[in-house]
Amino acid sequence: MLSTGEEYFHNCVWNFSFRGDFCCGTGHSTEPRYETCQPHHTSCARRKVNLSALNPTELNISSVLPDYPKGAIGHIVHTEKGILAVEKNKILIPPLWSKTFCWGFEDFTCCFGTYGSEKNVTTFECMADWGKCLCAVCPSATTIITSGTSSVVCVWEFSLVKDKVKYLNLRQALYGHTQAVTCLAASVAYSIFVSGSDDRTCIIWDLNRLTFIKQLPAHQESLRSLAINNSTGDIVSCAGSCLYLWTVNGQLLASTSTACSPTCHIVCCCFAEVMDWDTRSIIITGSTDGVVRLWKTKYSHTPEQGAGLRVQSGVTEEPGGTGNKCGKHLVLCRELNPSVALTGKASRTSPAVTALAVSRNSSKILVGDDWGRLCCWSVDG
Numbered sequence: 001m002l003s004t005g006e007e008y009f010h011n012c013v014w015n016f017s018f019r020g021d022f023c024c025g026t027g028h029s030t031e032p033r034y035e036t037c038q039p040h041h042t043s044c045a046r047r048k049v050n051l052s053a054l055n056p057t058e059l060n061i062s063s064v065l066p067d068y069p070k071g072a073i074g075h076i077v078h079t080e081k082g083i084l085a086v087e088k089n090k091i092l093i094p095p096l097w098s099k100t101f102c103w104g105f106e107d108f109t110c111c112f113g114t115y116g117s118e119k120n121v122t123t124f125e126c127m128a129d130w131g132k133c134l135c136a137v138c139p140s141a142t143t144i145i146t147s148g149t150s151s152v153v154c155v156w157e158f159s160l161v162k163d164k165v166k167y168l169n170l171r172q173a174l175y176g177h178t179q180a181v182t183c184l185a186a187s188v189a190y191s192i193f194v195s196g197s198d199d200r201t202c203i204i205w206d207l208n209r210l211t212f213i214k215q216l217p218a219h220q221e222s223l224r225s226l227a228i229n230n231s232t233g234d235i236v237s238c239a240g241s242c243l244y245l246w247t248v249n250g251q252l253l254a255s256t257s258t259a260c261s262p263t264c265h266i267v268c269c270c271f272a273e274v275m276d277w278d279t280r281s282i283i284i285t286g287s288t289d290g291v292v293r294l295w296k297t298k299y300s301h302t303p304e305q306g307a308g309l310r311v312q313s314g315v316t317e318e319p320g321g322t323g324n325k326c327g328k329h330l331v332l333c334r335e336l337n338p339s340v341a342l343t344g345k346a347s348r349t350s351p352a353v354t355a356l357a358v359s360r361n362s363s364k365i366l367v368g369d370d371w372g373r374l375c376c377w378s379v380d381g
Contacts, residue, residue: 073368076357083366084115085374088354093138099160101144103133112165122165130154137193139186139207145193147181153195155210172210176203185226190233190248196223202237204250214250229271229281236283238266243285243330245297254297256330264289272358272365283330284365286353292336292367297328338367338375
């Protein structure tokens, strides 16, 4: 029996239209650039919306920026002023988002830079002692977490004064993985961060104490993406084509295979909180086939099989188990194709979706791809 809030949630789906007039382009211009966005009232995140009416419309080809992308988009941030995006191996530093942290250099160094500029402000060699960096997350204006081929998760403290980084010191080296760490996610609200590895495991760490909390059961493949829901603490992990939903305590709620072909796998993921008062959210994934998929959780006695829906029952044992016959299920509720929205036709060589973000009131889905293009779907109304 569903509560009133749950019934309302299941009757609510998003109605998006493609807004090409302001959100096609790249985040790699040499000057700082904010993609202008029309303001949305917070009430739009609380009303009933219709996901089935999502259509790629109002495309304006002239909105594509003249400078061709220099690489895949790796991080997108929606601010009050507009949309910011940077390429892979680079993240924006909160809360002003005007500075970047970069890695992936041949000498294993890292550097801090200014958004919109290719000039590196400060370079540090201390990360070279920990092998090649593969991933990083910046939960606050003074903390950066990195990891990579060494399998060690490093928590760094830095000081940014008057646009200059004064120092970058190692606070803690955390051991637990046996192979390269490939992805990281952090939540200040729940004081946790999660690491995913080629050893097919995820570890939940305490963000304040910098200690081990729990290791999640082994996935079927190497981890590629992680996300944490700042409202509920729920964790999403992506390994190959499989999507897993966990509680903040590490209990597996549901899992499903998202594969439409043997070679397709998930590259990135994020949460979108549809209702401020609702405890559940939409899960968004981006894959190598260039398609963005929206998932929601649903309670039922048996997995539903319907047109366009792929579900698998929620389980409490290791991933890959048969699971409970009664529980949570992940339901595919919509697919978005940025290439179709941009060109008007499907492509056999659609670029992989490499970055996802959602505006603070969940009225926009921001999508970055392997060609450096940035797209946006916006709630109608």
